[in-house]
Amino acid sequence: MVAPAAGTAALFPARLERGLRALRAVGLRPRLAGHARSRGRWTSAGVADRVADLHDAFADESSHAVLCTIGGRLSAQLLPELDFAHIAAHPKIFCGYSDITSLHTAIRSETGLITFYGPSLLGEWAEYPRPLTETVRHFLRVTGEPRAAGRIPFPHRIVRETVDWGADHRPRRAERAPTQRVIRPGRASGVLAGGCLPVLRRLVGTRWQPDFRETIAVLETPQSPYDMADAAEDLLSLSHAGVLDGARALVFGWPFRHEQLDDLEYAVRLALPRCDVPTVIGFPAGHTSPMATLPLGVRATLDGGALVLDEPAVRPRQDEPKSRPGRDQEHGW
Incomplete structure (x- = not known):
């Protein structure tokens, strides 16, 4: 979990914990980056710290996804300092929205990687008392199944x-x-x-x-x-x-x-x-x-x-077992 823009997680610790619990409830194992709980004046931390968190998250071989805590502003500050070759060499699911658009656009332009415009930890996963079912199901379907997800459902x-x-x-x-x-x-x-x-x-x-x-x-x-x-x-x-x-x-x-x-x-x-x-x-x-x-x-x-x-967004994991557990425990990351 990274905070490339706002430091909102520091303001709402109870909501942060609820979001982490929601991720664990669907079988994921969230881990906070070094400055995910930090808070500066307009951003979570300085440029160097936010860049380091992103580089470390992509390099971490034990993680399969990099999810953003929230949007905010000034994520574009990071673009000139990011090592896009490093990111390309360690492809992972990268998910966030709003101001994170800057990172989606730059990563796609520089690396050709698929990224995921979707729920944030504080905004959606931390919904009270639990995240909305439609949001969770579609996220897991798109990021966790190596097949074309088909028609995007229209909620009622x-x-x-x-x-x-x-x-x-x-x-x-x-x-x-x-x-x-x-x-x-x-x-x-x-x-x-x-x-x-x-x-x-x-x-x-x-x-x-x-x-x-x-x-x-x-x-x-x-x-x-x-x-x-x-x-x-x-x-x-x-x-x-x-x-x-x-x-x-x-x-x-x-x-x-x-x-x-x-x-x-x-x-x-x-x-x-x-x-x-x-x-x-x-x-x-x-x-x-x-x-x-x-x-x-x-x-x-x-x-x-x-x-x-029309096509899958993810590949099967190389270490994926032939006999997979139920969907609540394993999502192919």
Whole structure:
């Protein structure tokens, strides 16, 4: 467990422990990196310490995955200092979302490795009293089974209520999931790419500028104070920079608040008036609950509103036994 951005784990020790218990409950053995509990002013620790934690986590032959405690800000600080050859030489499941988009984009660009845009320790695994079943099942299916995961399930419920993480002693209220909107119908196949929209926009003009050619780009937005006018501006910036050129389809995650759906559709139509590729709004990706796990770099197909993962995201472990235990004890890592 690493903290490449915010040091939030230090503020909510009880929530941190609940997340660790949830990982153990599905048969995983979490271990905290050296600065996962640290807290600086805006980040968990300095650049050198956060980089060292990532390098050590990838080099650790006893671990099979590197999961992020939370997003936050300034993970892009690490990019010039990361040894991408070192990361490529020790491929592992790497999972996180939000500001971790910077790391996903750079690792993919520099190494070609598949990474996983999915649940964080504090945000999803530490949900009270336990993580949402839909989130856990899809994460384990995508990361733990060396076969194509198929259609990404569309949950029947959505949880939007915010709670104080220091006093979350009841389950958050769920409501019926909003209807998905197919605003430009069609079918397209390509490599899955994307992440958090404002983070992708901040990478424009850098060595790690996103490249969405021949991809299905999944774009999602953070919570307030970010709004859909911000999304329109970020989409416009990506469009002007040519980042969206050559994308085969666009998929937008649910906005955090239900009433933002109309504004998100308006933002897409306003910023991308000449876009003629299949486009869907309202998908369980990123800052939403339940959350799908997206293997960035895997080939996928969008057909209407269905997004299908067409190939495996992981390989079988070399030491995997011929007779495998039950899924609650072993996930092929």
